[in-house]
Amino acid sequence: MTQSNAARQSPSSPRPEGDLPPSLVARDLECVRDDRVLFTRLSFELRSGGILQLEGPNGSGKTSLLRILCGLRLPDAGEILWCGESTSDLAGEFHRDIAYVGHLAGIKRELTPLENLRVTIGLGRPRDGVDLEQALDEVGLYGFEDVPVRNLSAGQTRRVALARLLVARAKLWVLDEPFTALDRKGVAYVERLLERHTAEGGLIALTTHHTVNVSDTQVQILNLSEPRFRPE
Amino acid sequence: MSRAFVTLVKRDLLLAFRHRSELANPILFFILVVSLFPLGVGPEPNLLQSLAAGVIWVAALLSSLLSLDGIFRSDFEDGSLEQILMSAHPISLLVLAKVLAHWLITGLPVILVAPLLGVLMQLPADGIGVLMITLLLGTPFVSLVGAIGVGLTVGLRRAGMVLSLLVFPLYIPLLIFAAGAVDTAMTGFPIGGHLSLLAALLVGALTLAPLATAASLRISLN
Known part of the structure; x- marks a missing residue:
């Protein structure tokens, strides 16, 4: 269900002409x-x-x-x-x-997943209609939006980093x-x-x-x- | 572009707020060092007055060493620096945002506390005014130039000593003109020259240091 939601929002298909x-x-x-x-x-x-x-x-x-x-x-x-x-x-x-998820997650442990994603959005190119909560929901962090990343497990931290891919839309x-x-x-x-x-x-x-x-x-x-x- | 700048400043202020105890270290050090002087050299007003500007400035520079390394260290260790360098915005601008946040966290408290320490060091009112102006012009310079050194040393495990050897020589002109301005003001001479030189240092650092810091960060991450 969540998958179809995100697919609908994606910026893909009709590409402007001349854009290879x-x-x-x-x-x-x-x-x-x-x-x-x-x-x-x-x-x-x-x-x-x-x-x-x-x-x-x-x-x-x-x-x-x-x-x-x-x-x-x-x-x-x-x-x-x-x-x-x-x-x-x-x-x-x-x-x-380009979006990079490296060996180091690039996630601030003192900030919550939501705050981390806001920084990603802020540093990236401006976009409309990016739903951060939905992205976190999709990677399986529903209910953890406001928990500092420090208190999350290694796998959950990884999921925050992956949520960055959803919102960066590279x-x-x-x-x-x-x-x-x-x-x-x-x-x-x-x-x-x-x-x-x-x-x-x-x-x-x-x-x-x-x-x-x-x-x-x-x-x-x-x-x-x-x-x-x-x-x- | 300005959105990225604001985002980064806000992020760093929020991080500092979540680390309040660390935030207090440099400013406490600054207050302690200066307040020990009247106890150490004795309470003669004339002696303290002639030492005041120099002591307060030296303490401010030393306390900056406690916080400088933090500009990029934690971002380097958790990979955030890679994300910042991969931003589509000019890196020098983002560096400037981080330096501004650092100055708000460490430089501004020093300026606010300085009048009290000036009184402790028997500085007259006009001397305190000039001291605050020199700090206002000088502490941003400390953050800007320090950032270059931190950018170069962030890849080293124990960067503290190298960092101080790298940036302290660059602070010497600042120290001479800043302390000189306060002394000159108390003897009644005009201080326009001193302040102009401090302002020139600041403008020079403001334009060149972010570029140098961006380049040094690229080298450190390469």
Whole structure:
């Protein structure tokens, strides 16, 4: 029920003419950390409605790659194109279209879930008709709107961070281990959320060690430990 | 854009309000340091009067060290800083919002308490007036310039010492002109020059420090 509500509110379909479907292209990315090459010559293309799943053992550079996609870290070589334009030229324009849920939740523990979401809205682009209470209801935090996040469990804190995706309404979601700390129902819910976002033409880049069960969407898997991403 | 600015200022004030006990630390330190001086050096009015401006300013600078690190530390640790840097708005503007909140929380109380401490240090009324003007011009400078240092050191585990070595040299001109202004006023000379220099420092910091802080935060998170 809640799902259909949110779908109705979504800003997707009729796109203005001349607005190409969003795409994310990485060209020959390289990341060096502490004099160690994590990956090199890494290229991929993510189209509207696609999911990119990064795989690889711990320390293979999954989080670093996600941070590079977000513009939080500069690649040591290569470039990222968003809708055909280099993200270093787009800067703020690009950040308007992207939502990041990182390893650190970015949630203030002293504030309530509602206050946290208000900050997200305030820092994002102005939007009408975003119902914060409904977003919290949808992620399963009904009744916890006014409880400081400090008093919530790890899984519930994660859900607050995921609620940010619902209110930010970005085209590109960058998720670092979104299933961490969630119970089975939570995992299933996040999978439905991913399905819905791609069905609306959104893009998702995520890391997880879990098999993502989404229907009607092709999950493109990129394993960072493959030899082709290693230096010669 | 202004909405993002207001959101961030409000958020930081709310956070400070939820942490009231931490909020009191720097201002208590400031009051304690200054109020120990009359006990330590003895109650001669002339001696205290000549020390007053210097002591109050040094105590204000030292107490700022207790709070400076907090501008970005907790946001860095819980990932909020990443979200702030990924905002679609200019980062220097958001930095300015955080600095403004910091000044309202730490700088403003110092200015409000200063007249009482001035009386304690036997400062005459006109001296207290000038002291308050120098604090009004100087404490925002402390927050603005301190933010650059905090931005550079936020990635370090124990940043306290490095931070003070980094920013204290930049506070020296401020200290000299601020304490000088109060002394000059009490000897009856015009203080326009001193105050103009303090105002120039403030305007310079107001325009350049947010840009430098935004750049230093990007480096720290990279």
